[in-house]
Amino acid sequence: MSAASKTEPKKRVALVLAQFETAADVIHAAAKVRDAGYNCWDTHTPFPIHGMDKAMGLPDSRVGWLVLGGALTGLTAGFAMMWWMNGVDYPTVVGGKPPFTTPSMVPVLFELTVLFSSFAAVFGMFGLNKLPRHHHPIFESDRFRSATDDKFFISIEAEDPKFNADKVRSLFEGANAKHVEVLEEEVEA
Amino acid sequence: MSADKSTDASNDYRIKPGSGWSGAWKKAAAVGVFGFALAGFGFTQDAKRFAFSYLFAFFFFLSLALGALFFVVVQHLTKAGWSVTVRRTAEFFMAGLPAFAVLIIPLIALMAQLFPWLAPHAAAGHGASTHAEIALIREAHAADLHAPQAADSHAPRKAGPSVVARVAARDPEAALEAAKAHEHAKLIEGKKSYLNKPFFLARNAFYIVVWAALAYWFFKNSTDQDRTKSRQATVNAQTWSPLALALFALTLTFASVDWLMSLNPTWFSTIFGVQVFAGSVVSALAVLILVTMSLRDTTLKGAINVEHYHDIGKLLFGFNCFWAYISFSQFFLIWYANIPEELAYFHMRWSENGGTWQGVTAALPILHFAIPFWLLLSRNVKRNAAGLVLGSVLLLVVQVLEMYWNILPNFGPFAPHWLDLACFLGVGGAYLAVVFHRMENFPLVPVGDPRLARALHFENA
Numbered sequence: 001m002s003a004a005s006k007t008e009p010k011k012r013v014a015l016v017l018a019q020f021e022t023a024a025d026v027i028h029a030a031a032k033v034r035d036a037g038y039n040c041w042d043t044h045t046p047f048p049i050h051g052m053d054k055a056m057g058l059p060d061s062r063v064g065w066l067v068l069g070g071a072l073t074g075l076t077a078g079f080a081m082m083w084w085m086n087g088v089d090y091p092t093v094v095g096g097k098p099p100f101t102t103p104s105m106v107p108v109l110f111e112l113t114v115l116f117s118s119f120a121a122v123f124g125m126f127g128l129n130k131l132p133r134h135h136h137p138i139f140e141s142d143r144f145r146s147a148t149d150d151k152f153f154i155s156i157e158a159e160d161p162k163f164n165a166d167k168v169r170s171l172f173e174g175a176n177a178k179h180v181e182v183l184e185e186e187v188e189a
Numbered sequence: 190m191s192a193d194k195s196t197d198a199s200n201d202y203r204i205k206p207g208s209g210w211s212g213a214w215k216k217a218a219a220v221g222v223f224g225f226a227l228a229g230f231g232f233t234q235d236a237k238r239f240a241f242s243y244l245f246a247f248f249f250f251l252s253l254a255l256g257a258l259f260f261v262v263v264q265h266l267t268k269a270g271w272s273v274t275v276r277r278t279a280e281f282f283m284a285g286l287p288a289f290a291v292l293i294i295p296l297i298a299l300m301a302q303l304f305p306w307l308a309p310h311a312a313a314g315h316g317a318s319t320h321a322e323i324a325l326i327r328e329a330h331a332a333d334l335h336a337p338q339a340a341d342s343h344a345p346r347k348a349g350p351s352v353v354a355r356v357a358a359r360d361p362e363a364a365l366e367a368a369k370a371h372e373h374a375k376l377i378e379g380k381k382s383y384l385n386k387p388f389f390l391a392r393n394a395f396y397i398v399v400w401a402a403l404a405y406w407f408f409k410n411s412t413d414q415d416r417t418k419s420r421q422a423t424v425n426a427q428t429w430s431p432l433a434l435a436l437f438a439l440t441l442t443f444a445s446v447d448w449l450m451s452l453n454p455t456w457f458s459t460i461f462g463v464q465v466f467a468g469s470v471v472s473a474l475a476v477l478i479l480v481t482m483s484l485r486d487t488t489l490k491g492a493i494n495v496e497h498y499h500d501i502g503k504l505l506f507g508f509n510c511f512w513a514y515i516s517f518s519q520f521f522l523i524w525y526a527n528i529p530e531e532l533a534y535f536h537m538r539w540s541e542n543g544g545t546w547q548g549v550t551a552a553l554p555i556l557h558f559a560i561p562f563w564l565l566l567s568r569n570v571k572r573n574a575a576g577l578v579l580g581s582v583l584l585l586v587v588q589v590l591e592m593y594w595n596i597l598p599n600f601g602p603f604a605p606h607w608l609d610l611a612c613f614l615g616v617g618g619a620y621l622a623v624v625f626h627r628m629e630n631f632p633l634v635p636v637g638d639p640r641l642a643r644a645l646h647f648e649n650a
Contacts, residue, residue: 050648064568095525103524106517
């Protein structure tokens, strides 16, 4: 980020990755990382582990609020659309019903509420997960491939204000980590 | 994860003598006896009102028991592990089903008070019973409308053999009524192959036998497992649950057509059974929450935690939305098509009966959907005991109101009667006495279920 323009690629520490052998180990280690006060870190496991949210000290997901916002937007947009089209701009009697009437609006309101909620849920999830993203230095590790198979990982990123590679390493080693590695990323000109 | 059994051993999940629930069945039975005594007196005063009030009470508690049966069967069908600790409470409410074999007797005895299709020719009105006669009445009526002062010129028509036709010519209002009544009678005549007493009784015998058999079998299978700890019992329950669910769906649908829809035999709605089903599951889930909540610090301590309540809360919320979806669908199609024979249902609950049902009709979408929707939407409310109890109480009360609103407009204007309460206490007391008696004699958690440990440590991901 702060790098001046140079021809030679410069590297810097991106994160520290620790590998654990069991779900129990990783959950205990996560609790230790949480208690050490880190913010920019994550766990990577082949399957969801019950109790991990608590061990990581994660707050409730904010997706719910985004969905609520999406729902209310869809409801309001649908109502405004029908009010303008059927009620003001071009009132048409269909099936002997008043042009702008509640019951016939309900299915449209319902569908638009669901549609906007789904958009909010999917794109909100992408946004909160900082996706899509082309690359992450964690994939520099060959060991990390088994995160989708039978190994458990915790990574602490260098951008964490408390980050100190040596302290992180000793924290992991004290938490029964099988293997700890420091991963670097290129600082581009 | 399931290694720690020390907490299980210290709790046998039975109701302790001296606790509030001990002897509850006797209190329920006393309420039932009191209710029946009062209702019996009411019957001597107004047999017709008694019949409608009793049907309301009967069907509410029946739908509650059937909702509990549904919950139990679905847990087996989906091989659910999380719900093992709450399943037994639903099983108790399901186990009260055989009581309805006895509770149905007054309704069978008073069928003639309830169903217009039972009264022979009652709907035919004014004695008009042949097509020729009805044609005459209509003709006379039309003539009268077009040339009221020239009635004399139609003397030859009035001189026909039918007294009815002559009366009709003098009184066109009555003639129109007679014509309507005749059409009505014709419609009912067309439904005679289904709506007749022997077939009705046979169908109800079938429902009662199916419900009692399902309740008995699933209850016995589960309580026997408490002793035997047999894994085979769980497998058996899972094997039979699809058939049980199919039988449940058919019997509940046909029973609601028979007992509720046929109160107004010319009206029909193909979604009606689904609506009753949605309501029955809402009542059952609300009761499940309230009963387990009242036991969570005593008998069920450690067995049911916030994770279970969160899940039952989600089901309650979901099924209530389902109820709203189905109810609105029924209303929407009827409103859109605007056909008199379909509209009759809402006409009876809005304009007819002096408009007295309008308040209840307007309150239902608000109390049964809008308020509980916003109340139970939040995860935090579903995980909060007070919030969940509030939602459950509201939905249970409103479910009673909906059943009342479904049945009583067929009797007349909205005018709550002490017989409604008496019958509610009588039927409810009797049914709950059976349920509470079961509760006192069995552990409140299926202690023999192989997935018990998993359910005890259940967590929402």
